[in-house]
Amino acid sequence: FKFEYKYGPVEAFKAWDRKLERWVIFKIYRQDVIRRASRFKKLVNEVRQLSQVTSPHVARIFDFGKQEKLAYVALEATEGIPILEAVKAYSLAPQEVAKLGKEMADGLSATVEVGVLHRNLNPDNIVVTKEGFAKIVDYGLGLFVGTANVTNVTRSGYLIGKEGYVAPELVAGGRSSELSEVFSLGVILYEALTGQLPYKAEEIVTFAGIGDLERLTATPPNRLVQGLDLRLGKIVMEAIEPKPEARTASASLLCKRLRQWLETAPPCRPISQIKKKEKEPPPCPKKADQA
Numbered sequence: 453f454k455f456e457y458k459y460g461p462v463e464a465f466k467a468w469d470r471k472l473e474r475w476v477i478f479k480i481y482r483q484d485v486i487r488r489a490s491r492f493k494k495l496v497n498e499v500r501q502l503s504q505v506t507s508p509h510v511a512r513i514f515d516f517g518k519q520e521k522l523a524y525v526a527l528e529a530t531e532g533i534p535i536l537e538a539v540k541a542y543s544l545a546p547q548e549v550a551k552l553g554k555e556m557a558d559g560l561s562a563t564v565e566v567g568v569l570h571r572n573l574n575p576d577n578i579v580v581t582k583e584g585f586a587k588i589v590d591y592g593l594g595l596f597v598g599t600a601n602v603t604n605v606t607r608s609g610y611l612i613g614k615e616g617y618v619a620p621e622l623v624a625g626g627r628s629s630e631l632s633e634v635f636s637l638g639v640i641l642y643e644a645l646t647g648q649l650p651y652k653a654e655e656i657v658t659f660a661g662i663g664d665l666e667r668l669t670a671t672p673p674n675r676l677v678q679g680l681d682l683r684l685g686k687i688v689m690e691a692i693e694p695k696p697e698a699r700t701a702s703a704s705l706l707c708k709r710l711r712q713w714l715e716t717a718p719p720c721r722p723i724s725q726i727k728k729k730e731k732e733p734p735p736c737p738k739k740a741d742q743a
Contacts, residue, residue: 466529469514475529476514477589480522492523499525501566502591509559511589530579530587538580539644545720546645546680550710552578553641555586557707560637563591564630564703571628573636574614575643615653620660620668620694631696634703638691645684646676650692665694684713 467478481495499516515526533541535552542548556578563570570577570591577590613622617639619632626632642650650670659668670692674685687709693699700706 467526469526475531477511477527477529479525479527481524482522495523498568498591501568502563504566505562507559507562508585509555509587510562511587511591527589527591530581530589532579532581532587534575535578535580535586535640535644536575544644546677546684547714547717547720548584549641549644550684550714550717552580552586552644553637554707554710554714556588556637556640557703557710559586559588560633561703561707563588564633569628569630569633570636571633572613573633573640574617575640576614578640616649616651616656618656619696620656620665621696623656623660624663626696629696630702631699634691634700634706635693635696637703637706638688638700641688642670642673642692645673645680645688648676651694659694668694681713681717684717687713 463480463482465478465480467476468474469476496516499513502510503513503516505512511530512528513525514528515524517524532538538544538552539549544552560570560573568591570588572590573588577588579587579589581587613636617636619626619635622628622632639650651668655668659665670689672685673688674680674682687700687706690698691700691706700709
């Protein structure tokens, strides 16, 4: 076992499956999840639903169980690097970023189709594999679509999700939905293309708090990246619309728009054929240091 992280009642480890000889991410859910029957039932249902997802762009669930005062889930251990690291390491062209975006949207659409939301989409949860494909990982905060009165704000006022990627309606206490997932995915795409977030986290909190989302504006990507296709910029801007009713209506529609753009965009080399940029070697020590 190798400890990965802890989030609330969940601890995650990277573990070696000796029977099938493969690495897995082993999540352990502590007592407060087991004690409350309603929470445990939601976890069981979520795992069952996610196990039905067959998209290659979502990490698979291998096993689930309960032992004494603990519950556990074994998930696919995706080998790769987070998407923003991949963009920098391989100097990815907009076409390749759009391809990754299409794959992310495809994976998101597949999970929504079985009735589960991620609720914490951010660049750390999008892994680019060595083959050059995007994969969504870590559904530990997942939630059923249509769950009544469930928001990303806990009773203690803590906002679930990474600042800057959480949709404005969730910051204001609204319900999680496919539209809020689309916003998070759109922000990731925007950052992958431009190198910066479309909105400052504090601005989202301020304007969402007073219900004035019209004052929340982002610079179009083509103004930040010379030569970027206006059509691609428009697709991304529509995905990050502050008002949910004006946003791209679904993950499947975002996937479709990116696919259509890629069909007319100039071809570029896939990630698997691009040599990863090596880090610059450290400077030679000075004579004094050598002594």
